Amino acid sequence: SSIGFSALVLQSAVWPLVQLANPPLIPEELVAITKKFQDFHKMKYSGTRRLSWLYHLSVGEVKMNHLRRPYTVTVTTHQLIVLLAFNDSQQHTYSSLLLLTRLDDKELSATVQTLVDAKLVLLSDSKLPSKTSVVSLNMDYSNKRTKFKITASLQKDSQQDIDQTNCSVQDDRKIHIQVCVCVWGGVCMLV
Numbered sequence: 001s002s003i004g005f006s007a008l009v010l011q012s013a014v015w016p017l018v019q020l021a022n023p024p025l026i027p028e029e030l031v032a033i034t035k036k037f038q039d040f041h042k043m044k045y046s047g048t049r050r051l052s053w054l055y056h057l058s059v060g061e062v063k064m065n066h067l068r069r070p071y072t073v074t075v076t077t078h079q080l081i082v083l084l085a086f087n088d089s090q091q092h093t094y095s096s097l098l099l100l101t102r103l104d105d106k107e108l109s110a111t112v113q114t115l116v117d118a119k120l121v122l123l124s125d126s127k128l129p130s131k132t133s134v135v136s137l138n139m140d141y142s143n144k145r146t147k148f149k150i151t152a153s154l155q156k157d158s159q160q161d162i163d164q165t166n167c168s169v170q171d172d173r174k175i176h177i178q179v180c181v182c183v184w185g186g187v188c189m190l191v
Helices: 030-042 077-087 093-103 104-119 159-179
Strands: 059-064 069-075 090-093 122-123 134-137 147-149 181-184 187-191
Touching: 059 077, 069 122, 077 090, 077 104, 090 093, 090 159, 093 104, 093 181, 104 122, 104 134
Parallel strands: 069 147
Antiparallel strands: 059 069, 090 134, 122 134, 181 187
16 A cells, blocks of 8 residues: 655744644654655755654544445544554554553543544443553444544643743744834834
């Protein structure tokens, strides 16, 4: 099977986006393609621009051929990482998924919950993921649609993220205001 790849390269000065402190462990299936893109980018810009991957804002499309009908599902990168863990085994303990994905407990719990809500995976012991849960693929999954999207759970921004974004926006506004030329009463003034 082949992997398609496209990337949007955004300037950090224009887009106040924050990279995760602890990025997830990218599966081997995706490492080669991201490395190839990094090498291309580094060669094109002679190392003057540094790439920062924003995995928590990325999406992927997965073709699920293990069911009676093939389905194409658009998922977040975190959901993709969890689903790709099932290429080796039809079930994992929640603790093993923590190690395989390197997502923090809160993020993995939310990610697994979205997959449970979509009925792609099943939990052994409860409706909410816990350290003792066994997560398994739902081999009886069916859907009227063969192509659909699983949305991520909405999470509230932390106060630190809000403060950092506000500070960045204020700094950008100061620069724009300083360069603004005001025309008042026919007289140009540099503010």
